[in-house]
């Protein structure tokens with residue numbers, strides 16, 4: 221049985237208590253045992269504030285605020301994230317931590333803001349297709365932008381990423397669910413898998429690749445649980461939002477899947 225994972229994990233007090241959300245499980249035709257390669261999978265720690273647009277979206281669990289998903293600042297009072305990170309929640313369930321690097325330490329650069337409202341893409345479909353996995357968080361108070369807290373550039377609506385991109389996250393760095401989660405932000409460089417090829421790779425899978433998705437990754441390199449909502453940056457614009465992957469993550473035959481930001485550029489501009 222292969223499981224589809226949304227790349228959101230609900231971190232509670234310790235790694236051992238960590239759970240994540242599997243929306244669906246099913247079978248696919250390729251039974252080849254997956255490679256389990258350590259280390260975001262295949263990545264390295266980012267330099268502090270290397271991705272100053274990246275935020276930690278946190279929820280209150282078991283008496284403390286803890287990381288649920290990533291997100292990207294797109295303006296002083298808006299954050300772009302994945303719809304599946306927020307779809308069953310209310311705005312005041314969340315805190316946005318901008319300017320962070322080490323989640324467990326005070327870096328003195330953090331800005332903590334509350335969420336006023338959440339706009340989920342009206343075509344988001346969780347159960348059926350994972351399509352349109354986009355949400356915008358409207359912040360209650362504006363961030364103060366500085367060298368460690370900036371907005372990411374959006375792609376034009378025609379943008380199609382090619383070549384190498386980078387993604388970042390505080391998610392699992394190993395397919396071993398008992399391995400410790402990183403405190404510091406990780407990054408990994410991933411090659412784009414062109415959509416026509418990606419559609420073929422997933423053709424027998426339980427979820428299909430749509431034009432609202434971008435695929436990237438290769439054997440041992442990809443996004444994993446806890447990375448959801450974060451950015452896939454190509455040519456210095458946010459080409460994708462971390463959305464879903466196979467379980468285990470980062471298999472050669474199944475790249476990681478990102479929500480295609482260019483496809484909804486005009487919707488983003490209207491928010």
Ligand SMILES: *[C@@H]1O[C@H](CO)[C@@H](O)[C@H](O)[C@H]1NC(C)=O
Nearest residue numbers: 268269327328329366367368
């Ligand atoms: C940004 O981060 C660097 C490194 O942590 C720090 O030295 C600098 O003071 C920070 N700048 C601001 C405006 O917070």
